[in-house]
Amino acid sequence: xxxxxxxxxxxxxxxxxxxxxxxxxxxxxxxxxxxxxxxxxxxxxxxxxxxxxxxxxxxxxxxxxxxxxxxxxxxxxxxxxxxxxxxxxxxxxxxxxxxxxxxxxxxxxxxxxxxxxxxxxxxxxxxxxxxxxxxxxxxxxxxxxxxxxxxxxxxxxxxxxxxxxxxxxxxxxxxxxxxxxxxxxxxxxxxxxxxxxxxxxxxxxxxxxxxxxxxxxxxxxxxxxxxxxxxxxxxxxxxxxxxxxxxxxxxxxxxxxxxxxxxxxxxxxxx
Amino acid sequence: xxxxxxxxxxxxxxxxxxxxxxxxxxxxxxxxxxxxxxxxxxxxxxxxxxxxxxxxxxxxxxxxxxxxxxxxxxxxxxxxxxxxxxxxxxxxxxxxxxxxxxxxxxxxxxxxxxxxxxxxxxxxxxxxxxxxxxxxxxxxxxxxxxxxxxxxxxxxxxxxxxxxxxxxxxxxxxxxxxxxxxxxxxxxxxxxxxxxxxxxxxxxxxxxxxxxxxxxxxxxxxxxxxxxxxxxxxxxxxxxxxxxxxxxxxxxxxxxxxxxxxxxxxxxxxx
Numbered sequence: 001x002x003x004x005x006x007x008x009x010x011x012x013x014x015x016x017x018x019x020x021x022x023x024x025x026x027x028x029x030x031x032x033x034x035x036x037x038x039x040x041x042x043x044x045x046x047x048x049x050x051x052x053x054x055x056x057x058x059x060x061x062x063x064x065x066x067x068x069x070x071x072x073x074x075x076x077x078x079x080x081x082x083x084x085x086x087x088x089x090x091x092x093x094x095x096x097x098x099x100x101x102x103x104x105x106x107x108x109x110x111x112x113x114x115x116x117x118x119x120x121x122x123x124x125x126x127x128x129x130x131x132x133x134x135x136x137x138x139x140x141x142x143x144x145x146x147x148x149x150x151x152x153x154x155x156x157x158x159x160x161x162x163x164x165x166x167x168x169x170x171x172x173x174x175x176x177x178x179x180x181x182x183x184x185x186x187x188x189x190x191x192x193x194x195x196x197x198x199x200x201x202x203x204x205x206x207x208x209x210x211x212x213x214x215x216x217x218x219x220x221x222x223x224x225x226x227x228x229x230x231x232x233x234x235x236x237x238x239x240x241x242x243x244x245x246x247x248x249x250x251x252x253x254x255x256x257x258x259x260x261x262x263x264x265x266x267x268x269x270x271x
Numbered sequence: 272x273x274x275x276x277x278x279x280x281x282x283x284x285x286x287x288x289x290x291x292x293x294x295x296x297x298x299x300x301x302x303x304x305x306x307x308x309x310x311x312x313x314x315x316x317x318x319x320x321x322x323x324x325x326x327x328x329x330x331x332x333x334x335x336x337x338x339x340x341x342x343x344x345x346x347x348x349x350x351x352x353x354x355x356x357x358x359x360x361x362x363x364x365x366x367x368x369x370x371x372x373x374x375x376x377x378x379x380x381x382x383x384x385x386x387x388x389x390x391x392x393x394x395x396x397x398x399x400x401x402x403x404x405x406x407x408x409x410x411x412x413x414x415x416x417x418x419x420x421x422x423x424x425x426x427x428x429x430x431x432x433x434x435x436x437x438x439x440x441x442x443x444x445x446x447x448x449x450x451x452x453x454x455x456x457x458x459x460x461x462x463x464x465x466x467x468x469x470x471x472x473x474x475x476x477x478x479x480x481x482x483x484x485x486x487x488x489x490x491x492x493x494x495x496x497x498x499x500x501x502x503x504x505x506x507x508x509x510x511x512x513x514x515x516x517x518x519x520x521x522x523x524x525x526x527x528x529x530x531x532x533x534x535x536x537x538x539x540x541x542x
Contacts, residue, residue, distance in 0.1 A: 022371075062367055062374035068347065068385035072340035093367050095395060096333055097422040100293075103333035114339035124366060126397045126417055128424020146397055151368040153399020156445055160438055162431050167438065174427055 001087050001119045002140045003182040006207070007231045009055045009085060014267040016232050018056035018089065018209065019259065020239025021046065021078060022063050027244055029251050039064070039074040042251075044081055046243055049252040053263035056235050057082050058089035058209075076115045087235070089144060089209070090118040095131040102134035109138045120144050122187060122209075125171045129178060136179050143184050147172050147199065150189025150212035172202045181205035188227070190219055190236070196226035204229060211237045220262070224269045232270065238262060272358050272390045273411045274453040277478070278502045280326045280356060285538040287503050289327035289360065289480065290530065291510025292317065292349060293334050298515055300522050310335070310345040313522075315352055317514055320523035324534035327506050328353050329360035329480075347386045358506070360415060360480070361389040366402040373405035380409045391415050393458060393480075396442045400449060407450050414455050418443050418470065421460025421483035443473045452476035459498070461490055461507070467497035475500060482508045491533070495540045503541065509533060 010016050021043050025033075028042045035041040047057070059078060064071035082088055090108040095101060104121070111117040120142035123132055135143045148158055148168040158168045165173070172186060181203070188199055190212035199208070208227055213219050213236050220236060227234050242262075246254035281287050292314050296304075299313045306312040318328070330349060335342035353359055361379040366372060375392070382388040391413035394403055406414045419429055419439040429439045436444070443457060452474070459470055461483035470479070479498055484490050484507050491507060498505050513533075517525035 024374075060367070060371055062365075062371045062378065065378040066374040066381075066384050068378070068387060069340040069343035071385070072343055076339065091367075093395070093398075094333075094364065096331070096362075096364050097420070098424075100331055100333045103295075103337040107333065107336040107339070110337075113337050114342070116339060124364070124395045124397045125428060126395045127364075127420050127422055128427030128429070130422050130424040132424075149368070149398050151398055151401050153369075153401040153403075156399030157396060157438060157441060158399070160431060160433050160441060162433055167428060167431055170428060170431060 006055070006087055009087070010232045010270075013052075013055055014270055015053055015055055015263040016234050016236055016266055016270070017054040017259065017262050018058050018235045018237040019046070019050055019054045019242055020091070020211070020237050021057055021059040021243065022239045023059075023243065024063060025067075027247065029247055029249060031249055037074055037077065039067070039071070040077045043074075043078040045252040046255050047081055049256040050242065050259040051083050051086060053256070053259040054086065056087040056089055058091050058237055060239075061090055061092040079116055079118065087120070088118045090116070090121040093122050093124045093146065095124040095127050097127065098130035098134055101131050102137075105135045105138060109135070109141045120185070122146065125175065132175065133178055136183055141183070143179065144209050145171065145175055145184060145186055147186040148188050148192050148195060150191045154189065169198075169202060172199060176203065181207070185209050185235070187211065190223050193219065193222040193226050196223060200227055200229065205233070207233050207235060209235045209237060213238060220265055221269070228269075236266070277326070277358055280358070281503045281541075284323075284326055285541055286324055286326055286534040287505050287507055287537055287541070288325040288530065288533050289329050289506045289508040290317070290321055290325045290513055291362070291482070291508050292328055292330040292514065293510045294330070294514065295334060296338075298518065300518055300520060302520055308345055308348065310338070310342070311348045314345075314349040316523040317526050318352055320527040321513065321530040322354055322357060324527070324530040325357065327358040327360055329362050329508055331510075332361055332363040350387055350389065358391070359389045361387070361392040364393050364395045364417065366395040366398050368398065369401035369405055372402050373408075376406045376409060380406070380412045391456070393417065396446065403446065404449055407454055412454070414450065415480050416442065416446055416455060416457055418457040419459050419463050419466060421462045425460065440469075440473060443470060447474065452478070456480055456506070458482065461494050464490065464493040464497050467494060471498055471500065476504070478504050478506060480506045480508060484509060491536055492540070499540075507537075
């Protein structure tokens with residue numbers, strides 16, 4: 001999916017919601033365990049119930065990889081089930097030396113190689129340019145680079161400062177010489193709403209993938225206030241608050257209600 | 272495998288060679304393509320031919336993941352085929368927020384979850400403490416943290432400096448508060464031999480995993496000169512120089528000769 005299509009989808013659906021398919025077999029409703037592939041069955045029902053409210057789905061790959069080869073098959077079936085007009089993010093946080101990152105790109109982008117064909121993949125910037133650019137060789141595929149993450153450990157290294165520039169700022173500045181806003185986004189945690197304003201100045205045109213926002217209108221309002229640009233420029237992710245809104249048989253309906261609530265909040269913001 | 276066992280294996284085998292199983296189906300000898308799992312067949316013959324000369328095997332996960340679920344099965348069979356007294360490294364460069372890194376730990380360490388049971392996994396430090404510590408909860412399992420890598424992009428961010436400290440130095444200093452040398456190693460590229468001396472001062476007891484050394488005695492000598500400690504403290508990796516020493520039917524014999532040459536060089540250094 002290219003930049004214009006993504007922007008158009010946000011306008012049409014009046015939503016910039018990304019739903020995280022962080023599907024943990026220990027947390028899904030018990031009655032699904034009798035299905036041949038309970039993880040896929042859960043995802044299928046979640047997608048059926050929520051796809052009208054979101055513009056992106058983001059499976060975190062760790063949840064699938066923890067089941068080895070069978071997890072990869074659940075992931076593949078899930079990706080195939082996502083409607084084609086929804087942006088897909090492999091939240092994989094990969095990154096290796098050049099030719100090896102090229103193989104990760106094939107893993108997530110090249111259906112003929114791996115069976116997967118995500119629109120985008122999250123990448124960790126620690127190893128620098130040649131660990132990122134192989135992903136950019138695929139047309140209409142995106143790198144979503146970790147900049148300032150939402151976890152407690154984000155302050156250990158990301159805030160390191162040389163002169164006036166913090167590490168995450170250097171990542172954003174430097175990586176803009178590798179790709180435009182039409183092939184790169186940044187991960188910016190919602191726990192740093194004020195910093196979003198600084199980051200927006202550094203990267204005025206780029207989309208930000210913002211994890212760490214719950215159903216709370218408050219933080220969504222803040223993220224929009226500091227992070228939005230003229231084409232929205234935000235994909236705000238919610239995972240557990242939506243997919244585990246209920247752990248009973250009504251989990252899909254509960255997820256739909258939660259997704260709809262966030263979507264309606266987003267619609268107001270977009271007006 | 273614990274620290275003492277690893278040190279003892281190095282003493283017994285008179286080698287600190289790690290062989291990288293970066294098996295690319297496009298590079299393996301043609302005659303293997305008729306086997307049901309050519310990647311596994313290649314690895315099996317390489318392991319048969321080289322295991323007496325090395326103390327560790329390191330499959331880079333990208334090579335397997337690029338084939339999706341079937342790649343994971345090749346990886347699982349390869350791991351099962353590696354003799355039990357050889358240290359195994361999942362070169363995966365993972366790292367995510369706490370509970371998600373816990374799932375990656377299960378992917379690589381917990382046989383009952385994923386089918387895999389590596390001794391160690393390489394981890395990228397960008398997301399900080401809570402992205403690393405979940406891997407340390409597994410007894411006798413190791414984190415090999417990226418510090419100063421061997422690729423050209425390593426200078427983009429790893430050399431960022433605050434005060435007297437570079438980013439990779441901060442990674443080494445800070446991470447030593449998370450685990451001892453009995454559960455953590457560092458990746459230090461052989462292209463930075465002089466820096467090895469600085470890093471050895473920062474982490475006197477830790478093992479370093481050193482990629483980027485060829486069959487050239489020269490750089491191996493340099494790495495040993497600057498990086499060795501009283502328990503050796505080095506795992507020096509060679510991948511392509513060994514496994515693709517020949518691309519014909521004699522690939523395993525050629526790999527054995529190459530591995531033996533490096534091992535004999537190491538034996539002299541250890542004396």
